Amino acid sequence: MNKIPRTNVGGISLPRILCGTNWFLGYSHQTTSKDKTIKEIMDEKRVVEILSICLKNGIDAVMAPPSEFLVKCIEKTKDKTGKDIIYICTPWKIEEVDWAKEKGAKICMPHTSVTDTYVNKREKNLKGIEVWLEKIREYGMIPGLSTHVPETVIYADNTNLDVETYIQIYNPLGFLCQIEVEWVYKIINEAKKPVMIIKPFAAGRITPFVGLNFVVNTIRDIDMVTIGFNSPYEVEEDVEIFLSIIEKRKPELEYQITRSKKSLEK
Numbered sequence: 001m002n003k004i005p006r007t008n009v010g011g012i013s014l015p016r017i018l019c020g021t022n023w024f025l026g027y028s029h030q031t032t033s034k035d036k037t038i039k040e041i042m043d044e045k046r047v048v049e050i051l052s053i054c055l056k057n058g059i060d061a062v063m064a065p066p067s068e069f070l071v072k073c074i075e076k077t078k079d080k081t082g083k084d085i086i087y088i089c090t091p092w093k094i095e096e097v098d099w100a101k102e103k104g105a106k107i108c109m110p111h112t113s114v115t116d117t118y119v120n121k122r123e124k125n126l127k128g129i130e131v132w133l134e135k136i137r138e139y140g141m142i143p144g145l146s147t148h149v150p151e152t153v154i155y156a157d158n159t160n161l162d163v164e165t166y167i168q169i170y171n172p173l174g175f176l177c178q179i180e181v182e183w184v185y186k187i188i189n190e191a192k193k194p195v196m197i198i199k200p201f202a203a204g205r206i207t208p209f210v211g212l213n214f215v216v217n218t219i220r221d222i223d224m225v226t227i228g229f230n231s232p233y234e235v236e237e238d239v240e241i242f243l244s245i246i247e248k249r250k251p252e253l254e255y256q257i258t259r260s261k262k263s264l265e266k
Contacts, residue, residue: 003239004058005246007222009194010142010164012106014061014086016221017242018196019054020228021064022203024073029176029203044073046231051077051085053232057239061086063167063196063226065111066096071103088196090146090167094132101139108136109144109167116149125159126152133162144196150179150187157192167196167226172214175202185218194222201227208238209251216245 004015024047028034051062051073062085064070074085089105091097092113100108110132118126129145136143145152146167153166168188174181176199188195197219201211208227215225225242229235237253244251 003243005221006058007194007224009107009144012086012142014224015059016224017057017059017239018088018224018226019051019059019062020198020226021062021067021070023228023230024050024070025064025067029199044069044076047073048076048080050229050232050235052081053235054229055081055083055085057235059235059239060084061088063088063090063198065090065092066099066103088144089141094135097132097135097139097141101141105141107144107165108139108141109146109165112146112148112167115145115147115152119147119149119151119155121151124151125155126161129161137162144193148176148178150177150184153187153191153195163193165194165196166191167198169199170197170215170219171199171202171206171211173202173205175199175205188219188223194224195219196224196226198226200225208234208241209253212238212241213245216242 004017006013006015023038024042026035026039028038060083062074066089074087078085087103087105088107088109089100090109090111091100092111097108115129118129120127133143142164144163144165145156148169153168156163168184169176170184170188172181177184197215200215201208227238240253241251
């Protein structure tokens, strides 16, 4: 059953929660030891299990860089569940656009390491990135831009670049944001196209309850939240929090119990 509401990007229906992949591929944004731990525990079996629970909850879109490991996990999940998964690819080399097409990506968004090199604050444009976007269109994929630079969204909109969506960092801590959170909020809410939010939990620095309540309550119904899951339990928990917010009700959560909280028991 599809629990998660959906939006539309360039004619493709997408769930408002997207499955992120930093916790699959070993990008913790914390420490090298954490990265190594992720890579050790995230084997094919575990990723397929998480993706299967995502599909059960209507999360049928995955955002990821080019990764043979992930593609293999996606294919195994499709075989296991009989359901399709939409691959949102974020390449960082122009030749990887060819790879994305070959692997069946539906949406292709040059990674921030590409996009942000084209941002010209003097001329207020992204002149030159059209080569990427034209190639993506030519291959039948939906073009978008992944960025950490707030100006990208404004310049792309104002110059009518051929893009259908944006990736933008947004969280209550302002983690990895280049300007104040209030400004990021303004840019997202004034964007001409749907925005895919990343780092809603500031890469594990805040809890899902805090991150989702802030983000979901301050974006539009057309925008999406990208969440990295470490286990099937996290999928179920985060979905419940998300739904409780949009349904304006108390989330049905199993609260963490520690010895220091014994005095709080009824």
